[in-house]
Amino acid sequence: MRTIRLHVDLPLTPGSDATLPATAAEHATRVLRLRSGDALVLFNGDGHDYPAHLLAVSRAGASVRIAARGAPAAPESSLTLTLAQGIARGDKMDLILQKATELGVTRIVPLITARTEVRLDAERSEKRIAHWHGVISGACEQCGRARLPELSAPRVLAEWAPTADALDGLRLCLDPEAAGGPRQLPAFTAACLVVGPEGGLAPADHALLQQAGFAGMRLGPRVLRTETAGLAALAALQALHGDF
Numbered sequence: 001m002r003t004i005r006l007h008v009d010l011p012l013t014p015g016s017d018a019t020l021p022a023t024a025a026e027h028a029t030r031v032l033r034l035r036s037g038d039a040l041v042l043f044n045g046d047g048h049d050y051p052a053h054l055l056a057v058s059r060a061g062a063s064v065r066i067a068a069r070g071a072p073a074a075p076e077s078s079l080t081l082t083l084a085q086g087i088a089r090g091d092k093m094d095l096i097l098q099k100a101t102e103l104g105v106t107r108i109v110p111l112i113t114a115r116t117e118v119r120l121d122a123e124r125s126e127k128r129i130a131h132w133h134g135v136i137s138g139a140c141e142q143c144g145r146a147r148l149p150e151l152s153a154p155r156v157l158a159e160w161a162p163t164a165d166a167l168d169g170l171r172l173c174l175d176p177e178a179a180g181g182p183r184q185l186p187a188f189t190a191a192c193l194v195v196g197p198e199g200g201l202a203p204a205d206h207a208l209l210q211q212a213g214f215a216g217m218r219l220g221p222r223v224l225r226t227e228t229a230g231l232a233a234l235a236a237l238q239a240l241h242g243d244f
Contacts, residue, residue, distance in 0.1 A: 004032055004040040005049070007137040007148070012042055012050045014068045023134075025062040028054070034062075042066065043146045047076075076147060077104030079242040080190035082167055084109040085230055086197030087118045087154060092227040094135050101139035101149055103234040104242070108136075109152040111160065111194070114202035125154055157205055161212040167192045171214040173201065174233060176223050178216030182236040185217075191237065193217075195230035 006024050020028065028034045036057055042050045042064065048071065052064045083105045085096055093110075100108060110132070112120075120128060133151055140148055164171055169190025194201070194209060201209070206216070219232055238244040 004028070004034065004038075005141045005144070006040060006042055007141055008042050008044055010042075010044055012044050012046075012048075012066055012069070014050070014066055017055060017063055017065050020062045020064060022061065029057050029062055040064070043140070045146070045148045047147050049146050075243075076145070077106070077238065077243050078189070079104070079106075079237065080168065081105045081234060081237065081242075082107040082109065082192040083230055083234065084111050084160070084192060084194040086111045086113045086157075086195060086201070086226065087116050087120075088197050088226050089118055092198075093118075093132070095227050096230060097132055097135045097151075098139045099231045100234060101136050101145065102143045103231065103238060104145075105149050105234065107150040107152070109160065110154040111157050111197075112154055113157045113197055113205050115199035115205075116197045117199075118197075120154055129153060158208055161208045161214075164192060164212050164214070171209075171212070172217045172233075173206070173209045173214045174219065174229050175201070175206065175216030176218060178218040180216075181218045181220065182233065182240050185237075185241065188241060193230065193233055193237070195226060195233070197226055200226075 006028060008021055008024050010018055028040065034040065034054055036054050039053050042052050048069050050069055051067045055063045055065050081104065083100050085108065087093060087110045088096060097108060136148055136151060170185065170188050171192050173194035194214060219229060224232060
């Protein structure tokens with residue numbers, strides 16, 4: 001039987017009742033067609049799952065009773081992985097965020113690089129971040145994670161790269177001209193991976209990253225699209241050094 005999991009931005013206490021936020025209530029009742037008495041699992045990002053059941057469903061919303069606090073259905077990755085992704089257009093970025101979440105990333109930093117074609121003013125940036133957060137929470141609902149990856153506000157590469165020394169572990173950037181690949185990496189428990197947008201990282205981007213201590217990493221003989229490259233790299237890192 002399929003387990004229905006919903007992310008809610010609420011404190012969750014076993015034995016208590018709660019009203020689902022409007023978006024979660026609509027998804028549960030109109031999309032998933034849950035009814036009073038149906039079981040579901042809630043999580044709020046604290047690392048635990050909370051088995052619950054629907055108490056009442058009405059046009060005004062839906063209420064639940066929380067039965068217990070359980071262990072996460074799927075443990076977090078043994079690797080602390082930061083994906084610094086050059087912002088891609090439209091659905092490509094959604095796909096990257098969704099699949100990176102499923103692959104176990106800890107943190108996602110949307111980057112504005114020399115070749116980034118997406119332009120975000122303050123209003124559009126706020127709306128895009130809210131949309132991206134929804135994509136990530138939906139991916140956690142599907143894959144069983146009980147902690148959401150941290151999502152940064154979009155950063156300009158030139159401003160972000162010098163701050164990367166605050167990150168633990170390896171600093172890597174995808175580069176089809178690099179000599180080594182994931183198999184040549186030393187053992188590690190944390191890494192930050194930079195991926196360019198459509199068109200890849202420009203020479204000026206590589207220069208900034210090199211100055212900030214990033215090493216190039218190659219993914220074989222073929223040049224991959226941005227929506228493929230970062231996900232392939234994350235899967236390789238998890239297979240060779242993580243929990244795959």
